[in-house]
Amino acid sequence: MHAFDLGKGLVKFRHCKKDIFCSFVPQNCPICGQPAVSSSSLKDAPVSIPSPFVNGHKERCSFLLKPTEGTFLGDYDGNSDLHVGVTNTAGTVYHYNETGIHKDDLGWEQCVCVPLIQPDMYGLINQWDQHLDEFCAAETWLPCRYEEHHHNCYTYVLEFINYMLSAQERQRLSKCEFTEKFVLPRTKRTSKYITICKQIAENDFYFIDCFD
Template identity: 50%
Template sequence: MDKSVIRFSHCGRNIYCFSIPERCPQCGVGLGGRRLEEAPVSIPSPFSNGHKALCSFLIAPTEGHFVREFDGGSDLHTGITDTNGVVYNYTKTGVRRDEYGWERCISIPLVQPDMYNLINQWDRYLDKFSSAHMWDTQWQRFDEEKHNCYNFTLMFINCVLATEHKRALSKDEFTNAFVLPRIKRASKYSVLCREIAENHFYIVMDHKNRHGDHSEN
């Protein structure tokens, strides 16, 4: 499990840590009994257990970290969960159905809790889609650029959208709207955790601090 990151403000700085220290690491003033400028905020981890994210699109980091510049290529591994948390993902050996191994990833739910019809059909759709010729490695080979895990997940999402009479998403639309913002956030969070693990704190200027607040209202 990720330790949760806490942010508090003091002396014009935003200070990130795993637990509130006795003294401000920037100015050395004791924090006990003294009011902080605002209540500490806990920053939720962008990672979750993919096997507990049902009917979701999952992005797993490769080699424990997310690449900084993701272009929709094959640097990340992606999959789709069924209603039992089994992750369907396309690899060089064909479609795998993983019951473990996706415990720390980004998950994006693909259904609303009240979409009963879709949820009822979900496993059948996913199984049928995964059994298609297209993902049979004898018939069409895995290709790093064009026929990979990312295309597998996007095509499935587009099949689901079609059943809901919705327009298909292009690869760029999907990447820019759904994937990139989450990868950026996860990368930032990972950097934050690494900094705190090494130095106990990560300290940045607080530009929203009231002393330097330039907002109109």
């Protein structure tokens, strides 16, 4: 089973008092061999578990997170370095590292995404690209200013978010506030999804006890 297939999403159904996760609903339960799906109980019916990953180049005005090297499903081990960026209205990803500002139209096809504005905020959307380019032109983001722990890709994106909040006369977000409110809920879900996918890749299914 390939990681690419698992990136499309999973299914979960109940059988043998277990929640069973697979890439598709099998004809028979992989635990007991009996028919997997019963029409007698709605709670046992299969449900779709969507992938937490998106193609970042199709997401506008968003915060993106991915492994610095490789992909979440193919390479990420839970300890690998992560890299973040922000998209313009065309899905170009702006990001910052030791060589300065970069603008990518490829390479962010499997990301965790945090939308930064509502779809109906037309005035802000129309100004987004101009603000992003002006922000990136500051000497703050020259390669020589890069510092791995204190002036990095995350600093860059968070400062742009606060730049846009200030333009709207809204309160700035601290690193802890943004991380805890917007990033951690998504990365926790991502971690669980990756764990399940790795088990399915090895064993074709994964199960846990259900208690209700």
